[in-house]
Amino acid sequence: MMIYIYTGAIVVLAFLLVFSALYAIKQKDLLYAVIATGVISLILSVVFLMLQAPDVALTEAAIGIALTTIAFVITIRNTSRYENDNTGINQTK
Amino acid sequence: MQMIQQIISVSVYGSAIALLLIGLYAVLTKKHLIKIVIGLSIVDAGLHLLFVAVGYINNGTAPIFSPGNENRVLQMVDPVPQALVLTAIVIGFATTAVALSLIIRLYKHHKTARIDEIKTLKW
Amino acid sequence: MKKIFVILLLAVIGYYVTSAFQLIPFGENRIGDPTEENNVAAYYMNNTKEKSQVANVVTAIVVNYRGFDTLGEVTVLFLATTGLGSILYRRKEEEEERLNKPSSSLLQTGSKLLFPLVVLLGIYVFIHGHLTPGGGFQGGAIIATGFLLMLIAYQKYHVGHSMLNWVESLAGITFVTIGLWGLLTGGTFLENSFLPMGTLNSLISGGAIPIIYIAVGFKVAAELTGVLDILLNTKEK
Numbered sequence: 001m002m003i004y005i006y007t008g009a010i011v012v013l014a015f016l017l018v019f020s021a022l023y024a025i026k027q028k029d030l031l032y033a034v035i036a037t038g039v040i041s042l043i044l045s046v047v048f049l050m051l052q053a054p055d056v057a058l059t060e061a062a063i064g065i066a067l068t069t070i071a072f073v074i075t076i077r078n079t080s081r082y083e084n085d086n087t088g089i090n091q092t093k
Numbered sequence: 094m095q096m097i098q099q100i101i102s103v104s105v106y107g108s109a110i111a112l113l114l115i116g117l118y119a120v121l122t123k124k125h126l127i128k129i130v131i132g133l134s135i136v137d138a139g140l141h142l143l144f145v146a147v148g149y150i151n152n153g154t155a156p157i158f159s160p161g162n163e164n165r166v167l168q169m170v171d172p173v174p175q176a177l178v179l180t181a182i183v184i185g186f187a188t189t190a191v192a193l194s195l196i197i198r199l200y201k202h203h204k205t206a207r208i209d210e211i212k213t214l215k216w
Numbered sequence: 217m218k219k220i221f222v223i224l225l226l227a228v229i230g231y232y233v234t235s236a237f238q239l240i241p242f243g244e245n246r247i248g249d250p251t252e253e254n255n256v257a258a259y260y261m262n263n264t265k266e267k268s269q270v271a272n273v274v275t276a277i278v279v280n281y282r283g284f285d286t287l288g289e290v291t292v293l294f295l296a297t298t299g300l301g302s303i304l305y306r307r308k309e310e311e312e313e314r315l316n317k318p319s320s321s322l323l324q325t326g327s328k329l330l331f332p333l334v335v336l337l338g339i340y341v342f343i344h345g346h347l348t349p350g351g352g353f354q355g356g357a358i359i360a361t362g363f364l365l366m367l368i369a370y371q372k373y374h375v376g377h378s379m380l381n382w383v384e385s386l387a388g389i390t391f392v393t394i395g396l397w398g399l400l401t402g403g404t405f406l407e408n409s410f411l412p413m414g415t416l417n418s419l420i421s422g423g424a425i426p427i428i429y430i431a432v433g434f435k436v437a438a439e440l441t442g443v444l445d446i447l448l449n450t451k452e453k
Contacts, residue, residue, distance in 0.1 A: 021112055052154060058341075068134065068189060074193075074450075150243060158273070187293055190300060
């Protein structure tokens, strides 16, 4: 019985990983894409624990969720927020 | 039993290779610089999952000698790929931070962060 | 047109990578015979328990057997911090405000309560790195998250750059000194047998491994805090 729950959990988490990655590169609002990258790190940390690697899970949780997301958000604050932002000084038209 | 192992193997390996290909597509096709760095971060995640998945052994346990099981060397998962991935995660974060600082500096000069609008070569 | 070429290239790469990983079946026991000659994983696992008396095998591999790679990684983090500081350089007169408006009182009170607890958790994680899962990198990242909480909540909170530089330099000097001491007492670089080994599962065990990991923990915490401090103090205009 336990092994069926384990298998179902791994299949669901793998599907959520691929779906979050597709969402992250498809979205035009960059803040949503960055949050999706944080969700990828979170699910990856749980999958590392299921593959019996607690050190790697701790490192991925501490660095991937908090620090990478905050570095991206600071960059978005200092540059543009949307992807099709056309206010450059070298416009073609 | 055989089919359950097949399902777990396909889902773990398949999602790792899918993450690798999705990140590579984002690096090759997108035009906004922050999207390209997000793609690099996704490639890192897929690669780390692939490494740790190679070192897994069926019915294995974590490689720590806790006070209960000091004689179970033959039932632990492989500890060498975990040590390599530990280093790789920290270096991936350092690379991402330096790339983002270059984007901030570029935006201050050109007032845009898209690579098809930066047409002059001088800094 | 370009996207079709990209998708074709990705399909070829995906096919070859998948067929290469079909030759490594998932979950099969590849460690093999522990008494063989060139069996690296079994050698590490057996000798960690007998010679080094350390409970966490991954810690023993990262600090003792592959300690030179850890020295290289710490150097890479140091170079990243230096590069970041020199790219986003600003003069002293141009310091501006970090927040647009003051944060709410819930955030201020919560941060002041949580900050000592988070730093305590980080110090606990890297002191017990050789007994439980954890170690220098994890503890350093947790301490940097605690400092980030205080930097976001308060406008006037400032982490002294000279203190961060001192902590980082002293920790790096400790690491290299322990390595050179092993060389001076007639062994190899980063050898682990000049301090008493102790017994398994007690706090003082494993020779110089806890001391090296404590130094690495302080160094990683100082570097990550420096990176976040430089990033948070740049403003757009």
